[in-house]
Amino acid sequence: MKRIAIALLCAIPLWAQxxxxxxxxxEFTxxxxxxxxxxxxxxxxIVNPAAGIxxxxxxxxxPQPTNDPFYLANPTDNGARRQYYGVTGIPDAxxxxxxxxxxxxxxxxTVVQQELQRPVRLAISIEENRQNAPTIAITVxxxxxxxxAMNLAGHVLHVVVLNRKVEIPDLPRRIPNSNGxxxxxxAMMKMLPSAxxxxxxxxxxxxxxxxxxxxxxxGTGELWPAGxxxxxAFVQNTSTRxxxxxGTNLEQRLTLVRVQLAAPSPQFAQVPRSQQITRTLTLRNLNDRPYSFRLIVDASASLVPQGWSVSIAPDSVEIPAGQSQQFTLRVSTSAxxxxxxxxxxxxxxSTQPGAILELRDTTVLxxxxxxxxxxxxYxxxxxxxxxxxxxxxxxLPAIGQDFAPLPLLPEVMEAFPMRQFQLAxxxxxxxPLRAADGSLDYIWNDLQQALQAGTRVYVAANAGLYWAFDPNSTNRLPDVQSFFRTTLGIQYTRLQQRFTQSGGxxxxxxxxxSGVAGDSIGDGITATAxxxxxFYNLYTDIFATTAGSPARAVFYYDNTPSALGGVRVILPxxxxxVYTSFGPEAIANGQxxxxxxxxxxxxxxxxxxxxAQPRIALSAYSIRFDTTQVxxxxxxxxxxxNTGEGTLRIQQIELQGQDASAFNVPDRDVVPIVLDPGQETQLDIEFRPTREGFHSAQMVLRSNDPQEPESIVLLSGIGTVGIDEPVALGIRLLPNPAAEAAALLLPEGHPGAVVELRDLSGRLLQQWRSPAGMQRVELSLGDCAAGVYSVHVRIGQQWxxxxLVVVR
Structure with a gap:
């Protein structure tokens, strides 16, 4: 009986499966x-051929001039599809x-997932014959x-030749208006027999x-990389679109190459000037065959300062299946x-005849x-x-040699908090300075801590007051309103639109x-923006000072002294x-x-x-130690x-916190430490974990700096027992930002994972456990308000x- 059942199953026609x-x-791009x-x-x-997308x-x-290389290679077919859909602006999809x-x-x-649930009506398959290459024959x-039965009248079969991946590293230098x-x-290369x-x-x-x-x-040339x-191919209704x-033959030709790239430790660091430093990165080949790789710095997403040089060695190496290779990052810094x-x-x-090898993007910062x-x-x-x-x-002579740009990214502001600098x-x-969905909390919190620590700050925010006070704003937050009214002593009048519209x-x-006469900043300044x-501003807040305000007017608009556009304030x-509701970019005169x-x-x-007062400056206010064995x-x-003008005296160095005993400052009893203006000294800090897991403490430096009598340095590190390689690195969280759900992708072969979702205060919201080897954990976010959260993943002894940003 079993034999008959098998025969019946085998007799089911292929099209019935x-x-x-x-x-x-x-997409139009x-x-x-x-x-x-x-x-x-x-x-x-989002695109994932294996998932059917x-x-x-x-x-x-x-935008003109016309120099997109793919458009120039085939303006006829690209233009025909634009006309068919009536596309008038890009991006469009x-x-x-x-x-x-x-x-x-x-x-x-969500739209894509809904379409995936619809049943298949027409199964479209593609076969190809490459025996006479470069002439390729295909059957659809x-x-x-x-x-x-399906009536196909009024329908068209479109057949598209595409290139899966084309890399043109120097394109931004070759075309003047490149988007990077x-x-x-x-990329669509040809449509058969035409569009x-x-x-x-x-x-x-x-x-x-x-x-x-x-x-x-x-084809030939850079737009047609080999293989x-x-x-x-797709069938489209000509009237309804x-x-x-x-269907596609991409899956038949596609071979996914999987790797894990482990970041150096620490990922963020302060480095000496005019020296060469090195960092070690580890790449693991997760496939069942060897492949050759190199590590590169992604020029489109990176910033390499002028005068710095960056290289990674070895330039190429074959990594056996399941094995790892270390690469050395060398960076030479400037003065x-x-x-x-x-x-x-x-x-x-590596290349593989007849196959498209695709390395899923994995990066470290x-x-x-x-x-x-x-x-x-910033x-x-x-x-x-x-x-x-x-x-x-x-x-500017006052700051030029010691002035650096930093990106407004959470991980960067955590590593280099604003409060560790004299001026920002x-x-x-x-x-807005802060958003109701919590997405900008990391900027807001860092700014407030910097002001409490005495950092000098220039904020240029065209609509900061609008977002905080205007009835039409969705970001009216009490703490931001208090900051403007109480801390800065200014109140919102209105938002002034600085453009007009006519037709399209x-x-x-x-x-x-105008600058306020006699003011140390504004005196004599007159500009037409x-x-x-x-260079321009589309909007500017107009504001006034509050009763008893500590603020001093610096700039005003429209020849009306009461229509303020800038103030300066000294805080307790x-x-x-200095706060302005215009950006200097509105002024065309560079001088x-x-x-x-x-x-x-x-x-x-x-x-x-x-x-003359002393001013303490620390090279870091947060020190994260490498993973250290117990x-x-x-x-x-x-x-x-000591960046001040008076003598700095550090009277006491104290370690505080639950894990203070895991950290040590050998010279903490050698006090007072006395530094004349311009002098500096170095202090060694040790991490000696006595157990597995995360350790944290605070080091408090007490000095005679009137602006910062207590300087707090956050200390953290992870104690481990005999861990050879960070298998937890390479974890991915998609999508991010997310709305209702996100997927956490874990490394292959992990021994089991604990996943926690926490809010910014550290409060545990949800917890999941992933069995050994399960590579995907679905995170349900439907009950989470819009904002920034943290996903904590523990694999073995590693955290x-x-x-994670949740949007609504």
């Missing part, structure tokens, strides 16, 4: 369109022809698997099949303060800040940061900015703040911008006529400097923390 459902995403870069990256995170990317000719959704939107993944078969992209996925497709007709009965033959020529071409179904933001990723060098950096400016919220803040700041410049543009065009409105389309902590920045910096750093010792060095 459940065919695979493919969801087709058609360009290498010269700035917002297209993040849209394509978002799409890259595929894409076709059409490249457009705008269509899911199965009818759903017009931005890949960056929160509901994009369309079979009705719906169970009922260097890697392009699923008009093949008209279908007649009725297709259940199980009935039609076949179509095509040929194409492999990357494949074919996707609905894509009935799609000036700088920050290197290095995104490092593996590059696959290494952040290196010059020692004794005293002044910083980039990420202002489009003109380099030309308006960074380059002029380096020209925070250009926020139209971004936007026209800038120029406006005067928004006179250049290269000794911190100084005038430099003069304003120079005056702001000079006032912020001034002592205000007080007696019974062993790790040592790190803290540099203490890894990943930030």
């Amino acid at each position: 459940t065919p695979k459902k493919y969801v087709l995403i058609e 360009s290498a010269t369109c700035p917002p297209c870069a993040p849209a394509s990256e978002a799409l890259n995170q 595929i894409s076709v990317r059409y490249h457009m000719y705008w 269509y899911v199965m022809g009818t759903q017009n959704v931005d890949p960056r939107s929160a509901n994009f993944r 078969r369309v079979r009705n698997v719906s169970g009922q 992209e260097t890697v392009f996925y699923d 008009s497709g093949t008209a279908l007709s007649g009725s297709l009965a259940p199980g009935q099949e039609q076949s179509f033959q095509f040929t194409y020529q492999l 990357q071409d494949y074919v996707t 609905e894509v009935i179904d799609a 000036q303060a700088e920050y290197a933001h290095l995104v490092i990723k593996p590059q696959l060098l 290494v952040g290196l800040l010059s020692e004794n950096t005293r002044y910083v400016a 980039w990420g919220a202002n489009s003109w940061f380099s030309s308006v803040y960074w380059q002029p700041g380096k020209q 410049i925070l250009p926020m543009g139209t971004v 065009n936007v026209y800038l409105s120029s406006f005067p900015i 928004n006179t250049s389309t290269s 902590s000794g911190a100084r703040v 005038l911008r430099l003069q304003i920045l120079d005056r702001i910096v000079t006032w912020l750093l001034g002592s205000g006529g007080q007696q 019974g062993q010792r790790s040592v790190q060095t803290l540099t203490i400097s 890894v923390r990943l930030p």
